[in-house]
Amino acid sequence: MRIVLAEDSVLLREGLVHLLTDAGHEVVAAVGDAAALLDAVARERPDVAVVDVRMPPGQSDEGVRAALRIRAEVPGVGVLVLSQYVEKHYAARLLGGAPEGLGYLLKDRVADVAEFLGALQRVGEGGAAFDPEVVRQLLARTSHHDALARLSPREREVLDHLAQGFANQAIANRLHLALSTVEKHLAAIADKLDLPHDGDYNRRVLAILRYLEA
Amino acid sequence: MGRRAGTLVGVVVGVPLAVAEALALLLVWPPGARGRVLALLGRAEAARLARWFDRDVRDGAGRARFLAARAVTGLAGGYLIATPLFVGLLLLVGGIWQALAGEANTVPVVLPGIRILTSSATLGIANGVLVVLVALGVALGVGAVERRLTYALLGPGERERLRRRIDELASTRSGMLAAIDEERRRIERDLHDGVQQRGVAVAMLLGRARHSADPAAAAGLVDQAWTEARGLLDEAREVAWRIYPTALDELGLHAALAGVAERSALPVTVHHRLSARPVSEVETALYFVVREAITNAVKHSGARDVVVVVAETPTTTTVVVSDDGRGGASPDGQGLRGLARRVSALDGTFTVVSPAGGPTEITAVLPRADRAGDS
Numbered sequence: 001m002r003i004v005l006a007e008d009s010v011l012l013r014e015g016l017v018h019l020l021t022d023a024g025h026e027v028v029a030a031v032g033d034a035a036a037l038l039d040a041v042a043r044e045r046p047d048v049a050v051v052d053v054r055m056p057p058g059q060s061d062e063g064v065r066a067a068l069r070i071r072a073e074v075p076g077v078g079v080l081v082l083s084q085y086v087e088k089h090y091a092a093r094l095l096g097g098a099p100e101g102l103g104y105l106l107k108d109r110v111a112d113v114a115e116f117l118g119a120l121q122r123v124g125e126g127g128a129a130f131d132p133e134v135v136r137q138l139l140a141r142t143s144h145h146d147a148l149a150r151l152s153p154r155e156r157e158v159l160d161h162l163a164q165g166f167a168n169q170a171i172a173n174r175l176h177l178a179l180s181t182v183e184k185h186l187a188a189i190a191d192k193l194d195l196p197h198d199g200d201y202n203r204r205v206l207a208i209l210r211y212l213e214a
Numbered sequence: 215m216g217r218r219a220g221t222l223v224g225v226v227v228g229v230p231l232a233v234a235e236a237l238a239l240l241l242v243w244p245p246g247a248r249g250r251v252l253a254l255l256g257r258a259e260a261a262r263l264a265r266w267f268d269r270d271v272r273d274g275a276g277r278a279r280f281l282a283a284r285a286v287t288g289l290a291g292g293y294l295i296a297t298p299l300f301v302g303l304l305l306l307v308g309g310i311w312q313a314l315a316g317e318a319n320t321v322p323v324v325l326p327g328i329r330i331l332t333s334s335a336t337l338g339i340a341n342g343v344l345v346v347l348v349a350l351g352v353a354l355g356v357g358a359v360e361r362r363l364t365y366a367l368l369g370p371g372e373r374e375r376l377r378r379r380i381d382e383l384a385s386t387r388s389g390m391l392a393a394i395d396e397e398r399r400r401i402e403r404d405l406h407d408g409v410q411q412r413g414v415a416v417a418m419l420l421g422r423a424r425h426s427a428d429p430a431a432a433a434g435l436v437d438q439a440w441t442e443a444r445g446l447l448d449e450a451r452e453v454a455w456r457i458y459p460t461a462l463d464e465l466g467l468h469a470a471l472a473g474v475a476e477r478s479a480l481p482v483t484v485h486h487r488l489s490a491r492p493v494s495e496v497e498t499a500l501y502f503v504v505r506e507a508i509t510n511a512v513k514h515s516g517a518r519d520v521v522v523v524v525a526e527t528p529t530t531t532t533v534v535v536s537d538d539g540r541g542g543a544s545p546d547g548q549g550l551r552g553l554a555r556r557v558s559a560l561d562g563t564f565t566v567v568s569p570a571g572g573p574t575e576i577t578a579v580l581p582r583a584d585r586a587g588d589s
Contacts, residue, residue: 009411011442015418022422054406084410107410111417113425 001047001124005030006037008055023117034066041070041077047124048078064090071097078123082107086133092213099205103129128165128205135163138212150192158185163208167201221357224266231258232288235281252276269364270371280367287363291356295349302345309338389555396552404453412446467497474505479512482520490584492531499556500524500533506549507535507576515539515574532579541572
């Protein structure tokens with residue numbers, strides 16, 4: 001995939017360039033601030049922009065704002081936001097639109113190379129990738145505790161993976177289940193939480209995230 | 215209006231009191247009696263000032279100097295008020311008498327361009343009111359003079375001093391909280407920009423090594439990770455030291471400052487002239503003043519040399535940090551503002567003298583407080 005990388009720490013930027021290049025991706029631009037990121041994305045039209053949240057000049061949420069602009073102005077570019085902390089607030093802002101081609105991960109996840117590359121791949125293909133920590137916080141703070149309490153432990157696991165953005169087959173692989181079993185669990189979850197039975201991946205991820213956010 | 219009315223009453227009461235004070239000071243008294251009389255008058259003065267001038271002066275009001283000045287202003291004021299008041303009342307009474315008795319004459323009033331015929335009664339009453347108002351104005355003026363006189367001779371009263379102290383404490387307290395928050399932000403930035411990024415970098419290198427199919431490449435990545443990990447440890451140690459140098463507690467200010475001088479990118483000479491160890495909060499303040507001043511000098515001044523002098527007087531402990539750089543340091547910068555807050559929370563003063571072109575001199579003067587049983 002063609003990737004634009006925005007990360008202000010030189011150390012991490014170089015590390016990420018190596019990591020992505022080793023994995024066979026092409027880093028078409030590696031920049032250190034939000035303005036340069038927006039330029040590079042407009043110019044290069046990459047498959048994915050990997051964006052650090054905290055960048056100069058303000059060192060606050062420049063990355064999130066840039067990510068939202070990219071999603072609004074350059075459709076078709078996946079955005080993977082990396083953050084040192086999980087901020088539900090950022091997640092909520094990013095989820096303002098559809099979760100298509102959107103990822104929000106803790107920065108530490110880059111250490112788990114295979115997982116990170118998997119998330120990047122999902123975002124590049126128009127899927128979603130949300131950090132397990134983001135999902136954990138969504139689950140902890142949701143107002144739907146009663147409905148969630150009705151899920152079996154297995155269904156909770158499936159829900160967890162679903163919210164992270166994994167497709168049915170990936171969930172089956174990760175939980176060592178048959179695809180049909182996963183589909184059965186998904187139907188049960190939709191019933192218990194009163195969500196629409198919908199085969200479309202993105203609508204399903206969006207529905208579950210919106211549900212948890214409330 | 216209430217306050218003005220109070221002042222008027224106070225001034226009027228002050229006139230007979232001034233007469234008594236003048237007599238007390240001028241008459242010949244039997245030995246010891248004058249002191250008692252003056253003390254009594256002082257109490258009367260204090261009561262008068264408290265009642266009508268909202269001043270709290272428990273001590274000093276009985277001093278001869280104050281009473282003498284009060285006698286002079288009181289008598290002069292009394293005369294200045296009494297004269298127009300007398301004339302005014304005379305006119306008023308005369309006018310009213312004429313009006314009631316029907317004895318008024320027609321009087322022509324001729325002013326440039328104006329010619330009016332009026333009755334002498336009206337004229338008398340009008341002028342009487344005018345002059346009485348003048349007398350009131352003079353009385354308020356005398357009140358203002360007395361206020362100033364009291365302030366000049368007796369200084370702020372206890373209540374006034376307490377009020378100022380409370381203002382000062384409230385402002386240094388909120389300043390201290392702001393300084394703590396600022397400090398925390400700085401620590402978070404230090405951790406985020408340094409330690410956390412390096413930590414992620416180390417983990418990423420090891421992750422790539424694990425992920426790598428080529429053993430030679432993996433070994434190279436592990437080597438890099440090892441180097442990064444050592445950098446991470448240095449960084450963590452550095453951040454911890456910036457947060458609080460334990461050497462300050464264990465070895466004292468002198469050693470801690472020597473440590474700062476050694477780490478500095480500029481040559482720093484430290485003259486330590488304290489005979490005893492200050493209490494911990496003073497030591498910490500002195501230490502951070504020096505460190506921040508040196509950091510500023512290194513970053514902004516282009517100085518070649520920094521001199522630190524820590525000295526004491528019987529009542530103060532002072533640190534002066536001077537550099538030979540280009541000056542222009544702003545006391546409103548984040549670091550210096552934090553120091554100013556820290557120093558003023560200890561009732562000290564913090565000054566930055568840094569004219570454009572240099573040199574820069576940063577001074578903190580703290581009330582002296584040495585550790586008990588330490589020398």
